[in-house]
Every structure is written in C-alpha cells, then in structure tokens.
Amino acid sequence: MSNPHDPEAILDAFAVEATHDWSTLDRYLRQYPELTEELIDLSSELRLANAPGKPAGGTVADPGLEAAWQEFLGCKRQAVPSNEVVNPFVRCKGAAFVQLAAALNVPRSFLTAFRDGLVTATSIPEPFTRRFADATSLSVESARDYFVQAQPGLAALAFKSDVKPSHQGQKTFRELVLATEMTDEQRQLLLRDCDADGLY
Amino acid sequence: MTQNVARERTQPPVAPLRKRLPDGGLYCRPNEVETALTALLELSTHELIERSRIEDVDAPNYVLSECVLYFFRRPGLVDDALHDLFVILRQRVLRAVPVTARRLAGTAKLVEKSGEQEIQEVVIQKFQEMLCGDRGGEYDDRLDCFECRFNFALARLRSTARKRVWRDESRYESTDFTDNAGEASEEIESALAAMRNALNDEGVDFLYRSKLHTAINSLPPDQRRVIELIFQEVPIDSQEEGVTTIAKLVGCVEQTVRNRRDRAFKTLRDALKEEDDV
Known part of the structure; x- marks a missing residue:
C-alpha cells in the first residue's frame, strides 16, 4: 500500500x-x-x-502487446512455499478486521470463527473463498490453504482475548451461518453460496 | 463451474477500494461507476467482454473503463477472458494518449511527434507495471485511482510522463526575453478566455478544439503553467495583500508572466491558423 x-x-x-x-x-x-x-x-x-470529444475510434497499433501479455502472465499471483501458509488475519487486526467484515458483508463474530479456525475447511463454499481471497489480497489457493491449516486453538493464540481460551469444536460453514446472529439478507446470501456449491 | 461474472455474486456485489486519501478516508467510486458495476455483475463473462469491446462512449452498452479494470483485477477469470480484457484496456489507454502526426514541411511525408510518442510509451509502461504488480500479489492501490476515475488517473500518468519529456527536451525551455511587439493585453486576455471556453464547449468545431488541445500540449512548461492559471482566472498580479497571483505561484515578476503569456498566445494562435496539421 x-x-x-x-x-x-x-x-x-x-x-x-x-x-x-x-x-x-x-x-x-x-x-x-x-x-x-x-x-x-x-x-x-x-x-x-x-474536454469533451470522443477519442479516435479504431484499433491503435500496439506492437508491445504480446510481450506485455507474456510479462503479465509471468507475474503469477504470489506463490507461497507449499509448507508455508499465510494467515491473512495477521495483517487484519483492529480497524482492518472491521473493514474486512464489512467488505465481506458478514458480522464480525462470523469472521472471528474463520480467524480462530473454527470452520471445517471442506464445508466452505467456493464463492465465499473467492471473495475472502479477493478481500485479503490472497490467491484463492492460499485462502484455501489457510482454511485447511487453521486449527482451533492454534490460530487463536496469535490474538489477544478477554476470555480464557477453551477448546471449541469446528462447525460447518452452513451451521455457522445458521448459528450466527446476522440479518436475514446476509444469511440468505451466505446460504446461497452453499447452495451454489452443492454444500448441505 | 460456468464462467459467469455473477456466479460468485452475493452481497456486497462490488468490492470496495482500499487506497487511502491524504486525510485518511478511503477512495470511493463515483455513483455512476458503482451503479454500472452492480448492473454488470449480472452479465456472463462472455457478455461482459463483448460489451467491453464497444468503443463508442455514447453507445448504450458501452462499459466504462473503470468497470473493465474492476473485472480485470478480480480473481476468477480464466486466462482467455483475462487476455481479452487486457487487450481492451491497453487499447483504451493508447487511445487516450494519442500520438498525432505532423506533415513534414515541404513534403507529403507524415511524421509522429517524438515527444508524444515517448509520453505514450511511458504511460503504457507505467500502467503495465501496475497491472503486473497487482497480479503479483501485492495489491497495487494506485490502480484504485483508475477504478475511481480512469481518464483522470491517466491524465495524472501523462502529466508525470510529460515532465520527463520536458526534462529530456530542455531545448524546449523558453527564454524570458522581453517582447514588446505583442498585442494589447486586454485583447490577448479576451482571446485566451475564448479559447478556454471553446475547449469545454461541445458546440465548437471538433477540429478547432483538437488543434487547440495539441497546441497547448506543445507549449513549454513555463508558458503552459501561465496559460493554465489564466484559464483558472487567477490574476497575473495584484496590489492587494493575500491575493493569490500567477506571479507568486510561478515565482517571477509580473512582466515575465506577461511575456510568457504573450508568447504562449502567439503559439496557440499560429497553431490554430495552421492548415498543415493532420
């Protein structure tokens, strides 16, 4: 930035x-x-x-196009070593965490469950994963890796808590949606993600 | 999974910008861009690309460049679709930074103006760097300016590129000699005011405006600054304390400002008379 x-x-x-x-x-x-x-x-x-006026129409000669495209393709979304998983919440604390929740249109408590690794990775629908990746500037693969590797207890250790940590079991994405307080609209949209991905 | 822009659409439909203003606030897209994006999210990727190919800005299905860039930056597009949008974006940048040709004196040969060529190259290269950086995983928030007001952000790149060309072409720096052979000050002021109004008046002949546009671009920086401030109706000088004047802003005496204005005016007037520009 x-x-x-x-x-x-x-x-x-x-x-x-x-x-x-x-x-x-x-x-x-x-x-x-x-x-x-x-x-x-x-x-x-x-x-x-x-100043008003249309730019000239027609195709403009672009001799550098192919080289530019190849260069662009070469800039793959940042690869992370296979054994290293990026925790996007490390840089999303405080106001940034609130902004992330707003960007995803979910309650903060819902996002907290992801931060603390309380959601079964296989239950997270693809559309949500993509939006999460987009909002956290991760590749979709990195976001998936984070969801898979985030474990209850381990992930939460990095964050200050007002309550004594206790072990909690993981929930499916759908269970979390149903259990979290949110607006009907938010709930419907998240459930639609599940339906779109065939997750029940 | 189908290649559909809407396939992953849930609220919020439009991802917010992340770049921050100097006062700490976040950049916001204009309403018309947000509205257009919301509507475009309903389209399939194929429809989006086909509509993005439309060049006529007045066509009902024209896709704003801000929106083309939005979809280009978001993950989920396959490489073919990404390539199409890449080509479209580059074309839009190149069209917005045109290189005009000029007839070589005494011949029918057309030559491109080297300064403009260089500006175009610098602008497209800078844009490319941002796209590559953004794809490389490091969110390039400078692209948020383009998602906000594409043409203004391009103007910003052009301004930086022009400065570089000015530096390289120091021969274009004007000298501040006194030229008393000019016209009456009031006539020049009045003619410049007419030029300023013509620039923003769609009713004025397009060729005239285009020539004026090119002529202003060709002015040396010190003259161009004076002309811009006259267009902004800033007084050249003032006896009143606290009044912003051109002389204060450009850091020279009143007579120097007048000399620059007069020479710029002569250049603009001569360019508008020229028949050889293409």
Whole structure:
C-alpha cells in the first residue's frame, strides 16, 4: 500500500477529485505549496482530459502487446512455499478486521470463527473463498490453504482475548451461518453460496 | 463451474477500494461507476467482454473503463477472458494518449511527434507495471485511482510522463526575453478566455478544439503553467495583500508572466491558423 502522504499520493488524490476548478486547485496549493508546479501541470492535463470529444475510434497499433501479455502472465499471483501458509488475519487486526467484515458483508463474530479456525475447511463454499481471497489480497489457493491449516486453538493464540481460551469444536460453514446472529439478507446470501456449491 | 461474472455474486456485489486519501478516508467510486458495476455483475463473462469491446462512449452498452479494470483485477477469470480484457484496456489507454502526426514541411511525408510518442510509451509502461504488480500479489492501490476515475488517473500518468519529456527536451525551455511587439493585453486576455471556453464547449468545431488541445500540449512548461492559471482566472498580479497571483505561484515578476503569456498566445494562435496539421 502506498503512503497517503507521499507527493505521488497527493497528486493522485487531486487527480480523482470530482472537479478541478479554482477552489479545488487553490485548496491543494495552499495545503501543499511544495507541489505547486506539479499541481498546476496536472491541472492543465486534467483540463484537456476533461474536454469533451470522443477519442479516435479504431484499433491503435500496439506492437508491445504480446510481450506485455507474456510479462503479465509471468507475474503469477504470489506463490507461497507449499509448507508455508499465510494467515491473512495477521495483517487484519483492529480497524482492518472491521473493514474486512464489512467488505465481506458478514458480522464480525462470523469472521472471528474463520480467524480462530473454527470452520471445517471442506464445508466452505467456493464463492465465499473467492471473495475472502479477493478481500485479503490472497490467491484463492492460499485462502484455501489457510482454511485447511487453521486449527482451533492454534490460530487463536496469535490474538489477544478477554476470555480464557477453551477448546471449541469446528462447525460447518452452513451451521455457522445458521448459528450466527446476522440479518436475514446476509444469511440468505451466505446460504446461497452453499447452495451454489452443492454444500448441505 | 460456468464462467459467469455473477456466479460468485452475493452481497456486497462490488468490492470496495482500499487506497487511502491524504486525510485518511478511503477512495470511493463515483455513483455512476458503482451503479454500472452492480448492473454488470449480472452479465456472463462472455457478455461482459463483448460489451467491453464497444468503443463508442455514447453507445448504450458501452462499459466504462473503470468497470473493465474492476473485472480485470478480480480473481476468477480464466486466462482467455483475462487476455481479452487486457487487450481492451491497453487499447483504451493508447487511445487516450494519442500520438498525432505532423506533415513534414515541404513534403507529403507524415511524421509522429517524438515527444508524444515517448509520453505514450511511458504511460503504457507505467500502467503495465501496475497491472503486473497487482497480479503479483501485492495489491497495487494506485490502480484504485483508475477504478475511481480512469481518464483522470491517466491524465495524472501523462502529466508525470510529460515532465520527463520536458526534462529530456530542455531545448524546449523558453527564454524570458522581453517582447514588446505583442498585442494589447486586454485583447490577448479576451482571446485566451475564448479559447478556454471553446475547449469545454461541445458546440465548437471538433477540429478547432483538437488543434487547440495539441497546441497547448506543445507549449513549454513555463508558458503552459501561465496559460493554465489564466484559464483558472487567477490574476497575473495584484496590489492587494493575500491575493493569490500567477506571479507568486510561478515565482517571477509580473512582466515575465506577461511575456510568457504573450508568447504562449502567439503559439496557440499560429497553431490554430495552421492548415498543415493532420
């Protein structure tokens, strides 16, 4: 993740403003006088980008296409050594954990069960695994590996708890959905994941 | 499993952006992009790709570039589908950073402007780096800017690339000599205001706007900055304390600003008269 206070990030933020009139430019110039030249240059570029008119149609010659595609294919989603499983919750604590729950549209208590390895890996439907992988920047394979290797007790050891740890048995995904307090809409959507994957 | 964008769709249908603004808030897509994404999630991958091929931005089924990139970045697409979207994205980037041709003086030969060629190459390379980094597992949050406002994010890349070209082509730096052979200041100001309005007026002839666009791009940086600030209606100078002026922003005296304005205006006016531009 880039640092939001880098000059580059500040120029990015200016670029994606809804308007680039004087009040917006002036605000940035006053806040970041060290970037005056860059902001004025960018303002000019954005004015031209914003000018009406369709870009020319038709295919543009792209001699670098094949090499670029091969390079892209070569950048496989980061492979993790087979004996090393990434725990996505290590970097999803506090606010990030709350954000992850929001991104998955599940209650935090539901997500906690995954963090603590309380869900039988084989019962987790593929659509949920994919969404989880997407939200945690893992490959789908890495997410699966995490679910498989997460064990009750072991996973939870990494996190501070207010209560004395105790062994709990694993639940299936469907059982967890039915047992967790959530809105009807959330429940239906998660159950639909199970149905789509033929998991009962 | 079928290759269907909607197959893994449950709420929330659209993955949120993760890049943070300098004030700590998260980037948010404009409503029109969110709405378009929600609708596109209903499509099969095949339908999505076919619609993404549409080039006419006014066509009812046109897919916003922000949305094409969204689906490209999300896991689950097979390589064939990914390849199609990759080609479409590159074409959109290349079209947004065009290289215009210019007729070689006294001949019928067309040559591409080298500076523009270099800018296009730098932009597409930078975009490629981000796509590769993103696929490599390290979420590249700079791409969130493109998912938010694709063309503005491209303008940002262009601006950086142009700066590099300016550095390389230091011969284009203008010199601040005094030129008294110019027109009256009011006439120049008024003509520049007309140019600014023409840029944003769809009713104005497209060829005229296109020439103006190219001419502004060809200005040396110091002149271009002055023109941008005049377009923003910033006064060149002021006796009032606390008023932001062009002279203060570009760090030179009033007369230098006027000289830059006058030379830029002459360049723009001459370019608009030229018949040889293609």
